Amino acid sequence: GENVEQHPSTLSVQEGDSAVIKCTYSDSASNYFPWYKQELGKGPQLIIDIRSNVGEKKDQRIAVTLNKTAKHFSLHITETQPEDSAVYFCAATDSWGKLQFGAGTQVVVTP
Amino acid sequence: GAGVSQSPSNKVTEKGKDVELRCDPISGHTALYWYRQSLGQGLEFLIYFQGNSAPDKSGLPSDRFSAERTGGSVSTLTIQRTQQEDSAVYLCASSLETGTYEQYFGPGTRLTVT
Numbered sequence: 001g002e003n004v005e006q007h008p009s010t011l012s013v014q015e016g017d018s019a020v021i022k023c024t025y026s027d028s029a030s031n032y033f034p035w036y037k038q039e040l041g042k043g044p045q046l047i048i049d050i051r052s053n054v055g056e057k058k059d060q061r062i063a064v065t066l067n068k069t070a071k072h073f074s075l076h077i078t079e080t081q082p083e084d085s086a087v088y089f090c091a092a093t094d095s096w097g098k099l100q101f102g103a104g105t106q107v108v109v110t111p
Numbered sequence: 112g113a114g115v116s117q118s119p120s121n122k123v124t125e126k127g128k129d130v131e132l133r134c135d136p137i138s139g140h141t142a143l144y145w146y147r148q149s150l151g152q153g154l155e156f157l158i159y160f161q162g163n164s165a166p167d168k169s170g171l172p173s174d175r176f177s178a179e180r181t182g183g184s185v186s187t188l189t190i191q192r193t194q195q196e197d198s199a200v201y202l203c204a205s206s207l208e209t210g211t212y213e214q215y216f217g218p219g220t221r222l223t224v225t
Contacts, residue, residue, distance in 0.1 A: 041218075043202055043216035043217050043218045046214070091154075097209045097211065101153045103153045
């Protein structure tokens with residue numbers, strides 16, 4: 001089955017700096033890679049996703065890149081703000097939609 | 112429009128009791144997923160439904176766990192004879208169909224087994 005590894009487990013950044021979270025996956029059949037943001041006491045919120053036919057996708061301050069050959073994908077947050085503080089999860093899925101999640105990254109943005 | 116809703120938001124139960132957790136998906140979404148998030152661990156897939164059928168139950172931790180979905184909408188996850196290790200947040204997500212469609216999560220049900 002699919003195995004997703006996520007690094008780092010914690011990330012502390014100064015407000016205004018960039019944050020990068022990296023994930024690797026094992027199943028070459030995986031073709032959809034969403035990223036979720038989870039704030040304390042809430043369910044995960046989909047923030048961006050990428051499909052295997054695309055190498056990069058951007059939405060305002062967040063971007064995701066995918067390298068299918070190396071089986072890794074990354075989340076980039078630019079100009080970080082305190083409200084970006086949360087736990088971020090990467091995930092991968094095959095055609096059935098069963099998401100396999102990474103272990104999560106606790107991002108702390110300090111003013 | 113309304114998102115995924117789950118009830119109850121919190122449930123405290125005694126070891127050995129049965130519990131039922133409810134998920135109300137986004138209207139029109141045919142696929143529904145259950146995940147479990149334990150403290151200090153990630154999100155773990157439990158079961159999914161396409162319509163009312165559950166093609167893959169392999170993620171259910173034991174035979175004390177079961178789920179059903181009727182009318183292609185609301186789903187209930189039942190845990191029988193609860194154990195302390197069942198304590199976790201149970202999350203439900205729905206998507207337009209199964210496959211590579213966006214999954215939207217509900218707020219979860221926090222289950223505590225004492």
